[in-house]
Amino acid sequence: MNPSTALLTDHYELTMVQAALRSGHADRPCVFETFARRLPDGRRYGVLAGTGRFLEALRDFRFGEDELAFLREHRIVDERTLDWLADYRFTGDIWGYAEGEVYFPGSPLLVVESTFAEGVVLETLALSVLNHDSAVASAASRMTAAAGDRPCIEMGSRRTHEGSAVAAARAAYVAGFGSTSNLEAGRRHGIPTAGTAAHSYTLLHDDERDAFANQLASLGLGTTLLVDTYDVTAAVELAVELAGPELGAVRIDSGDLVEQAHEVRAQLDALGATSTRIVVTSDLDEHAIAALQAAPVDVYGVGTSVVTGSGHPAAGLVYKLVSRQGDSGAMEGVAKASKDKTSVAGRKFGLRRRGPDGVARAEIVGIDERPQDDGDDRELMVRLVERGEVVVPTDAATAREHHAMARAELPRRALRLSHGEPALPTTYLSDWS
């Protein structure tokens, strides 16, 4: 049995359950939605990631003896609430966008239909997973778009929490990265892993010749030799001298990468190592990758910027009560009135409006009714959970395919890296029809 995820929760969710049990409204049918009020400044689209991880965590959202003992000991909730939590199983339905889907302001990414109490306790877990993973995937997608056919390796584990690192590797893979340095991500999520050696390996040895010769003997001629510990030109010459033209790759981790890529490529070619690849790895982000598009680089290794969302470490998703049953028995849309944090009341349905050419034109969000497909459109709502049971695949590979499809449908301007407006306008059905 997996560890419980039930305490990855904010204190106030449980006190709300307590108060709602007392007021008799804990069982009111409700709809909670997760969406972005806006995209991070200048971004043209967002990428939803983490849905699969959230659904797996939902299965483990159980208040067992240890969790209840903690809550009791610290008097966080009363006995009646503890009894309710002890029996907690999510029994509602969850709809949402498929993991890997692109999104825009207002897109209903996760729609939880349940009683108030069953839904409110999932707020923190859903947002933690989706905000983190979507922040990483949204940045990663810009990087893979800029990289084109050249593969990207995620290698940012050391720049983020050790648990985030595993999830970040998964989210980057969803957004098109080809591999990760993180071994746990390989084990847990089936993502290909990659890596050969750091500067410390070279420094350990008495000289670079000793280090390279041993690495080639141990890891094979296809390995990647790190050539910037001392002098790049001397190291490239030594690498080809020792490995011959079968050398897999050289890696450059410092300096002016554009200039060095040209120099090293020319040197490798002159030495006959025409198929030896060049890997670059120094503080890359989507802009640095774009600046290297015309340079003879074969592989990008990306660290800090991808795992920290390239300037936007949280996607800004919120989880809001948008509808609940009223006294009449009918569902009623609800929203708070605060001027600077408005929400649109009512349950939402997303549809990607496409032209006859298959290119996406708008994000249609129906309020309390499903928008009509005009023949070229793509339905975005997927049933993820039915009466408490997860009914979709939760793996990263499926989400990765979905992302490639969804991104390919966007107008070309969506992939520009410069600051811009969301690539598709969000149109609420009440405006549209």
Add this chain to the structure above:
Amino acid sequence: MNPSTALLTDHYELTMVQAALRSGHADRPCVFETFARRLPDGRRYGVLAGTGRFLEALRDFRFGEDELAFLREHRIVDERTLDWLADYRFTGDIWGYAEGEVYFPGSPLLVVESTFAEGVVLETLALSVLNHDSAVASAASRMTAAAGDRPCIEMGSRRTHEGSAVAAARAAYVAGFGSTSNLEAGRRHGIPTAGTAAHSYTLLHDDERDAFANQLASLGLGTTLLVDTYDVTAAVELAVELAGPELGAVRIDSGDLVEQAHEVRAQLDALGATSTRIVVTSDLDEHAIAALQAAPVDVYGVGTSVVTGSGHPAAGLVYKLVSRQGDSGAMEGVAKASKDKTSVAGRKFGLRRRGPDGVARAEIVGIDERPQDDGDDRELMVRLVERGEVVVPTDAATAREHHAMARAELPRRALRLSHGEPALPTTYLSDWS
């Protein structure tokens, strides 16, 4: 038994072990150090956090059957290396700054003395933990400094990975936050938890009166009522009508907080609720907290900005081989030559130089020798691990006390929020003496 932490590691660390086993240098005595080349732009000091978590993770750094099976199946390393990993136990010594200590460029925060192979495999785990936790603590310390005697509540779980959230709550606590919304942080790290209700709770009910009355009945008069769901003035009036002057607090989560704090304080006082406190929680960071210093606010709730390091989500710490035994048997300082990422070779020792007034003056870093205490100084190096055994407390409360002491020693300019240089100059002993 805890889950193994051994795969929270970059692929290349294990291939380096493989190559070093072949070259015969895997057992060379080495020193690896973790330090910051620079502070994040404009920051005046950094706060080390995560040391306790790293030491706990070190105890669980074991390659068990599952980990070895994964490595074998994916041919990540050869059989000889798998055998070595199966027997892996860290048997070296680790020195470092105490958790909670403030630091400056070059401060030797973690100094690992071991064979190459034993030390190199800890690189990613050490950096993941320390980079994340120190980023959060460094931001959190600026917030608690700006907040003065007013307590700060960490409530950013939803804006970061669900595992980071627990560690972020701990790091914020180390840097002086008083409590967290995160229940798992309460359970795992003993941090006080806090929370009452969100807007969804009010919206669930037919009206605010119903919601407030039930909350007061269920959670007591000392609870915090959220007053900005509809109209703040009406809600405050209703709150005091229902609870009387015993009302614990009101919370404001939107709008102009300075203006509203003054208005709500005046209204509460006019209603006789002079001891009812005001909690504010809308997108606060250290600058917003500073701007509220003159406003009648009692408690700050901080979310996104603290868990994401307030603009600097990774502390930028690196883990470098700085010394290793040479052929002669003597230890030799090593460093790579790259121009833009230089390191200082040799084992480091940190000392906080203080004036006779007890105020810190400089960060003294001795290279290969311990700097002399001139009588007023404070020794910074603590032995954390002795022959593989953790020999210091790893809890958050101890680190929190240490941080309060270390910060109090800094010159006043260190606590200014404006962009500045590091508050203490780092002086390498070779320059100093």
